[in-house]
Amino acid sequence: MSDQQLADAATPTFSEFPPTPYEEWRKVVDKFLKGAPFEKRLITKTYEEIDLQPMYRREDVAGLPHLDSLPGFAPYLRGTSPLGYVTQSWDVAQELPCATPAEFNAALRADMSRGQNAVNLVLDHPTLSGVDADQAHAGEVGKGGLSISSVTDLAQALDGIDLETTPIYIQASASALTFTALLAALVKQQGKSLAKVRGAVGMDPLSQLARDGHLSRDLDGIYGVMAQLTTWAAANAPQVQTITVQGHPYHNGGASTTQELAFALATAVEYIRAMQNRGLSIDDIAPRIRFSLSVGTNFFMEIARLRAARLLWAKIVKAFGGSEQAQKMSLHARTSAWNQTVYDPHVNLLRATTEAFSSAVGGCDSLHISPFDELLRTPDEFSRRIARNTHTVLREESHITRTVDPAGGSWYVENLTDSVGRKAWALFQEIEKQGGMVKALEAGWPQKQVADTATKRAANIAKRKDIFIGSNMYPNLKETRIEPEAVDFAARQAERAAALSQYRASANAGQKQAALDTLSQGGNKVEAAIQAALAGATLGEIAHAARADAKTGPTITPICAHRGAQAFEALREAAEAYVARVGQRPQVFLATMGPLTQHKGRADFATAFLAVGGIETIYPAGFTTPDEAADAALASGAKAVVICSTDPTYPELVPPLAQKLKHANPGLIVLLAGYPADHVEAFKAAGVDDFIHLNANCQSLLSTLQKKMGVA
Secondary structure, three states, X not given: OOHHHHHHHHOOOHHHOOOOOHHHHHHHHHHHHOOOOHHHHHOEEOOOOOEEOOOOOHHHHOOOOOOOOOOOOOOOOOOOOOXXXXXXXXXXXXXXXXXXXXXXXXXXXXXXXOOOOOEEEEEOHHHHOOOOHHHOOHHHOOOXXXXXXXXXXXXXXXXXXXXXXXXXXXXXXXXXXXXHHHHHHHHHHOOOOHHHOOEEEEEOHHHHHHHHOEOOOOHHHHHHHHHHHHHHHHHHOOOEEEEEEEOHHHHOOOOOHHHHHHHHHHHHHHHHHHHHOOOOOHHHHXXXXXXXXXXXXXHHHHHHHHHHHHHHHHHHHHHOOOOOOOOOOEEEEEEOOOOOOOOOOOHHHHHHHHHHHHHHHHOOOEEEOOOOOOOOOOOOHHHHHHHHHHHHHHHHOOOHHHOOOOOOOOHHHHHHHHHHHHHHHHHHHHHHHOOOHHHHHHHOHHHHHHHHHHHHHHHHHHOOOOOOEOOOEOOXXXXXXXXXXXXXXXXXXXXXXXXXXXXXXHOOHHHHHHHHXXXXXXXXXXXXXXXXXXXXXXXXXXXXXXXXXXXXXXXXXOOOOOOOOHHHHHHHHHHHHHHHHHOOOOEEEEEEEOOHHHHHHHHHHHHHHHHOOOOEEEOOOOEOOHHHHHHHHHHHOOOEEEEEOOOOOHHHHHHHHHHHHHHHOOOOEEEEEOOOHHHHHHHHHHOOOEEEOOOOOHHHHHHHHHHHHOOO
């Protein structure tokens, strides 16, 4: 035999090992479960109503229609480019929520030289509403985003940025016309080519409506502007997208991944129909749409969702008669704001890392990774650097950019992609039956779907089935808090007003008014708005003139935005306010009964449970008798006592201990660590007020305890 034949003979192949039948595996698993139901212990039920199996097999992907698709080919489930990130990675499109143009530019120039390669403009509320800074409420100027009121402001914010080579994404929503005018005017003033500008100045009125509950003008007028912007961009700025579809309002309301995706797709379809009604073709419209989705911590679910999003979008565009090129989805991802926490904020680093990883594996085109401190302050240089470097580590050190569709072929991911797609499609079809997204929002259907899911999430968070490290589990009462930044809003507005006053004074009043009159008279609003900007009109003046013919906008019930950890953060805040008033943390005495091995497990659990509410425990060595424990508890001055021992010892220990405590101090709160079901009623009769255990509603119990202790 040759050396090669000998080597081949010595190397086992998979065919030599007989496969283990699934039934044999189940028998072994059932033995380990010791009678516990397989479906309850090993099948995970998700908010998407998808049952996740503990193991996936080849049979689970049999017959899936998308398995033979390739990257760069319709329906683009595996990516819109044949080589994925191998030739071009995602855009590092970090949001910089700086308040003023000067602050924004300083942060942008620093970050663009250290890894960021796209501008991602988040605007403050007055700018989004088309209100100049000196006309807005002082407390809103620069809050949560950049204040821009003129071409000069925009020039200052983007100083040093080559708009012909750097993509720019502007979350403009209802101010898309005015912001396009400012951007186009700036490009013209710089002698640059609009044809080379790449990015998006996206309108997204329905997402704004879902978030705020109202729009400043009628949808018919908004769609008219959207059509004009889209037509203008196709002719003058072909690499600029004009329509954005944001799933963030639904995500931030507590929606499931399939709900966010379905509502985003339904919104996009609403825009397609509105644009078609105004003479645009599907091949003109679809490439102008940019989706922006929030990505949460359910790692594989999010990968599957992004892959399914491309598949469903291609299916929709194809149904409208769009070409294969038009079927490609443009997809921005943002790590979740809903998942972020105020307490133990450095954990946000870890959350954002997993979310960013799933975004990249899922194949996003651009990505924002939230700095860990964005809830508390304008992110500083350190937190921005860590967020940027997370992009770099994913690109340069994890090597996921060297593989096209790295999750592709996984039986789990492929099956989950199909399940997510089917669930999202069913929701999408339900909205279609209702007449589209506008009618569904007016009827309150998406709001109810999100609210129902948010209620389920809240119940699981309260019982700590869903965990927020540092908030409802593993709190750190000794953490050094990052204090929210103090902002002098009046001084900020005064600074912005002074800049605006100087800008207005420099304009030729006659030319500016003539341009604004032309804009208010209708016709081609885009070119008229650009000419007004070039003539020195401010954002507010352009917006006012453009809305001269506007009718009253719609009003609906908005999606209630919140964060998952807020209820537990409120408990901690109440405890900290108590410390400020009293000088020490609220305290609970642990009546630890018997030797260490008898009480330690439950005493430790009770200590961690109470710490979630900012409550300290007095943790003595074990007591030998109920009388001894009661005397020590009463002497401690604590307003609550937790009895800690084992279920077998409780019938003997609890009644005399609880009765003595209640007799001596009727207002004392007596808790029991554990939930001995056969004795619950008897222990309540003896004086036990509540039980601390794994299945307890932690948020409700601690809220009640704080009120009774005078903390809240």
